[in-house]
């Protein structure tokens with residue numbers, strides 16, 4: 001064995017202890033480190049021709065790379081929709097790599113069954129019936145893509161062809177209707193060969209990002225033939241929710257597939273005050289929920305639910321003599337884009353096992369409280385205005401005077417050490433978003449953010 005590798009094996013418990021200490025120091029620093037450090041990335045170095053072992057690698061990472069990492073696991077990183085990592089999820093993630101399972105097949109031990117238990121817990125958490133079966137994928141983009149792949153096969157079934165067997169050309173033109181779809185839907189359609197132009201944007205309700213059901217019905221009448229509806233349960237700018245029961249009724253009347261993108265909006269179901277927003281999730285034919293956002297497990301994790309596992313297996317089956325027959329309960333290798341995959345469910349299993357429904361409800365409610373408090377502060381601050389009511393966990397706001405993209409970028413830059421916000425455009429107006437989805441964010445953090453906003457807006461050069 002290569003001597004440094006042999007030495008690492010001989011001292012593995014010590015090295016793990018050093019790694020643990022480095023991790024603990026990193027976590028300790030999260031609350032006070034600059035949220036996004038202003039420093040250039042290190043110059044890349046050549047491949048080490050001679051390895052010197054883990055201890056040197058740890059030190060090199062700590063010295064050169066770690067200081068430039070954002071505090072995205074910390075309490076004031078409110079860009080995009082970025083969850084943190086609960087202590088139990090972190091333990092689960094460490095053990096995932098430690099056990100290094102390839103949970104694609106039931107030929108190999110119980111990993112796939114642990115994923116089954118986790119999916120069952122998630123189904124209960126979001127109020128889904130047993131008709132929804134699920135599998136874990138790497139993120140909501142992949143969850144949306146898998147949902148759309150099943151929809152594609154369903155359209156084939158309606159037209160007497162199988163796109164999985166015969167290719168998308170056999171399917172003919174496809175229409176995917178949505179009010180304010182996430183960008184990942186277009187990406188998924190591109191990957192699936194359906195094309196970005198298959199996506200038809202349907203008008204939304206006045207001053208809303210929720211689709212107008214009457215406009216959707218007109219689009220369905222014009223479409224002449226089965227369509228795919230992509231419903232949104234939590235849009236990224238204003239966390240607006242489509243009326244899922246109304247859309248499901250249109251699905252039934254016009255014979256469509258209803259995919260619901262509830263990447264983070266599904267978590268409204270955990271909070272009695274907000275559950276009405278996500279009413280009707282169970283009506284979906286396929287459903288996307290991200291786990292690395294509001295469940296607070298590490299990247300990369302999302303769940304994909306569907307009522308038509310048979311069609312899913314038709315798309316993703318990986319028939320091979322050594323894998324055994326598909327059967328009624330296909331192994332994971334036959335259900336998702338990957339073949340080999342880590343035991344991705346373990347961090348989610350750990351956090352649900354450790355904190356349960358009540359613990360995760362508390363995270364959702366504290367995030368919603370933080371967003372509400374910040375929203376109230378923004379509404380009363382001179383120089384800022386809200387662009388939408390705070391429905392759940394996102395505050396979308398802009399400058400009262402000359403809200404240009406450049407001025408908002410200057411504001412975000414000036415804030416970046418204290419709070420990370422990301423730019424957007426809502427209803428044609430450049431804006432910033434603050435998205436709360438990290439379990440670490442406290443009321444004190446929200447006060448710090450409000451103070452930072454007050455002073456920074458006051459100092460922003462007048463246009």
Ligand SMILES: *Cc1c(COP(=O)(O)O)cnc(C)c1O
Pocket residue numbers: 081138139140141142144182184234235236261262263264290302
């Ligand atoms: C984040 C998000 C996605 C994409 O998720 P990834 O995890 O980045 O792939 C899709 N839809 C919605 C509504 C989202 O918020």
